[in-house]
Each structure stands twice: as structure tokens, then as C-alpha cells.
């Protein structure tokens with residue numbers, strides 16, 4: 001089984017223009033005018049950019065339990081449409097994968113229903129809301145990439161300490177949704193002008209950073225790989241920067257929405273702007289960008305959180321938290337961060353592919369001989385308006401609909417197989 005990608009403008013540190021030969025799912029040759037074996041499928045990249053397949057370590061596929069919002073099949077198709085070849089799915093499902101039987105079943109379905117690589121986090125504690133730490137050795141042996149209670153913060157310090165000790169013993173990461181419920185005080189939007197204008201209860205920034213400070217102390221004591229999900233405040237960036245300087249084994253992600261929006265951008269009491277953590281102040285957004293630049297924030301992850309129209313109906317006070325991200329992330333970030341001149345495409349590739357792969361030990365993130373042929377071909381010059389009708393996700397809950405962007409995914413290949421092909425090339 002061969003595929004030859006011709007006229008590829010390979011991006012990243014190994015940049016060159018030429019051909020990529022794929023044999024049995026792996027890159028077997030890179031160069032100019034490569035010979036196509038008789039059985040080869042030919043893809044003409046027409047001098048469009050070829051990137052190492054994008055990696056998203058934070059998605060919600062909602063199956064089992066909430067198939068009306070998304071399924072593994074629709075979530076994976078959406079991710080492929082967005083240029084992602086590897087994603088890691090969160091365990092806030094029903095049943096929660098906090099035991100080997102449910103995890104095995106879920107992993108089996110992740111493999112059978114997706115054309116891309118879908119890795120899975122198992123739960124930190126049983127049922128996500130308990131203080132009963134799951135059996136990490138058994139779950140890791142069954143295929144868990146790490147442990148997360150995403151959607152729920154671990155409220156009890158002793159539970160987090162025990163979880164970190166256990167995860168360190170099996171050499172697996174703790175992936176933390178950092179949220180102190182007491183300090184959240186029932187808030188639904190960041191404190192500040194918009195909370196005031198809409199008369200909504202506010203979320204204080206310390207509800208994130210106070211718990212993060214606790215976690216970094218515990219991570220330092222246990223030596224665990226601690227990964228901070230969707231970091232959103234200036235104080236959090238500073239805490240992680242200091243922890244990294246001390247040698248704490250911490251990695252961190254930021255979402256496209258926290259990098260591109262702050263609460264001043266919320267035009268009305270519209271729940272398409274409602275998510276956890278909330279859109280913060282401009283100084284927080286700028287601190288996240290600085291954090292990416294200096295390596296404090298290692299990677300960008302979407303926190304793709306699809307919901308039904310019913311679940312997102314009404315306003316901030318009643319609607320579900322979360323927005324979709326898989327199908328808009330690359331174009332939004334490329335347009336706002338790279339085309340604007342602030343960062344380079346190489347940096348964006350580091351944040352959306354190389355660094356997340358490295359942090360979680362995934363065989364992705366670079367284009368090289370012998371590597372899995374996980375590749376994304378993108379027309380960087382194609383301009384369009386973000387249109388939810390083109391999405392493969394069941395979720396249409398996004399504040400970015402209607403935005404003018406550049407960068408359209410033409411092909412996504414995982415293990416050399418086409419996982420997405422754009423019809424309007």
C-alpha cells in the first residue's frame with residue numbers, strides 16, 4: 001500500500017518542497033521527483049502547506065451517555081476536518097471510564113469509529129465526583145493515556161495528593177481541570193464589566209489560581225507529570241512559569257478562545273460565549289500569549305465541548321458551559337496569530353502538533369522518514385467565513401461563527417489513510 005503526495009510544501013523545521021512517499025502507513029521517502037510505485041495513490045498537494053498532523057489533547061466526544069451532543073464518529077470526523085490526526089478524549093461520560101471494563105469498551109469504540117487516532121483519558125476518581133482514587137495501574141494497562149476529571153475540579157487536597165502519588169508510581173500524567181467550587185460561588189461569567197452589565201454572578205480568577213497553586217505544590221512533592229488544562233489567567237501563567245523554573249514536571253495548555261477572546265468581546269448575554277473557565281480579562285489573554293511565547297504554556301488544545309441547541313438555549317444563567325473548537329482552531333489561530341505577524345507558522349505547528357505529542361509521548365508531531373504518515377494539507381491562502389453548516393460536529397455552539405479566516409484543510413491523513421478530504425478544493 002503506497003501513497004505519493006506530490007508538490008508538497010512541507011512546513012516545520014524540516015521544511016522543503018517536494019514529494020512524500022508513504023508505505024504501509026509510514027513515511028518512507030522525502031524528496032524531489034520521487035518514483036511512484038505501481039499501486040500508489042497519488043495526491044497532488046499543488047504546493048499547498050503540508051504540516052505534521054495536528055494534535056489536540058483535549059476534546060469531548062460525549063459517547064457513551066450523551067450521543068445527542070456528539071458521538072465518537074462525529075467528533076473524530078470533525079477533528080479530521082480541522083486537520084487533527086490525534087486527539088485525546090475526556091472521560092466526563094456515562095458510564096465514566098473509571099474501571100477497566102468501561103475503559104476497554106470505550107477504547108475499542110474509539111478505534112472502530114474514528115479514522116484518526118483517538119486516545120483516551122480515564123478518570124482520576126470514581127464517578128468524577130468522589131474522593132475514591134481509581135486503579136491507575138489497571139487503567140493504564142488497559143490503554144489509558146493519563147487521568148483527568150475534566151469538567152470537575154478535585155476539591156479535596158488529600159485526594160489530589162493521593163492521585164498524584166498513584167499516577168507517579170505508574171508514570172502517567174494527571175490532567176487537571178482546575179476549579180475551586182467554593183471560590184466559583186455559582187458564577188457563570190468572569191467577574192467584570194459584562195457580569196455587571198448582564199446582572200450575572202461572576203467567576204473570580206482565584207477560583208483557578210488558588211487550586212493551581214495547591215496542585216503545583218503537590219506535583220512538586222510527588223514528581224508526577226501534572227498537566228494544567230485550559231489555563232486562563234495571568235496568575236496561573238505566573239504560577240506555572242515559577243514552577244517550571246523550579247523544575248516542577250508541569251505542562252500546560254491554553255484554548256484558542258482564551259487566546260483570542262476576552263470578556264470585553266462578549267457582545268450580549270449569549271451563551272455561545274459561556275464556557276469553563278470563562279473568558280477572562282484582556283490582561284489575562286495577553287499573559288497567555290506571552291506564556292506561549294516563552295514556553296510557559298506548552299501547547300494549544302481546543303476543549304471541543306459540543307452541546308445540543310437545547311442545552312445551549314437561553315442565556316448565560318441557564319445554558320451549559322462549553323463551546324466547540326475542532327473545526328475552527330487552526331484557521332482562527334493561523335489568521336489571528338500568524339497572518340497578523342505576531343508569531344510564525346513554525347511556532348503554531350509546535351503548539352498544535354509537536355509539543356502536545358512530545359508532552360504525552362505520542363508518535364506524532366514531526367514529518368520524518370519512518371514516522372507514521374499523519375499529515376495535514378492546508379490551503380493557507382483560502383479565505384472564508386466560518387459557517388457551522390460545513391461542520392461535521394453535531395455541536396454548533398461557537399462564538400466564532402461568521403468570522404473571516406484564512407486556512408482551509410484540504411486533506412487529513414492518519415497512518416497514510418485519508419481521514420478527511422475537502423470537496424471544494
Ligand SMILES: NC(=O)N[C@@H](CC(=O)O)C(=O)O
Nearest residue numbers: 060150151275276305321322
Ligand atoms: N469547558 C466547558 O465549559 N465544558 C466542558 C468541560 C470542561 O472542559 O471543563 C464540557 O464537558 O462541556
Ligand SMILES: [Zn+2]
Nearest residue numbers: 150151177229
Ligand atoms: Zn475542563
Ligand SMILES: [Zn+2]
Nearest residue numbers: 090150151303
Ligand atoms: Zn474540557
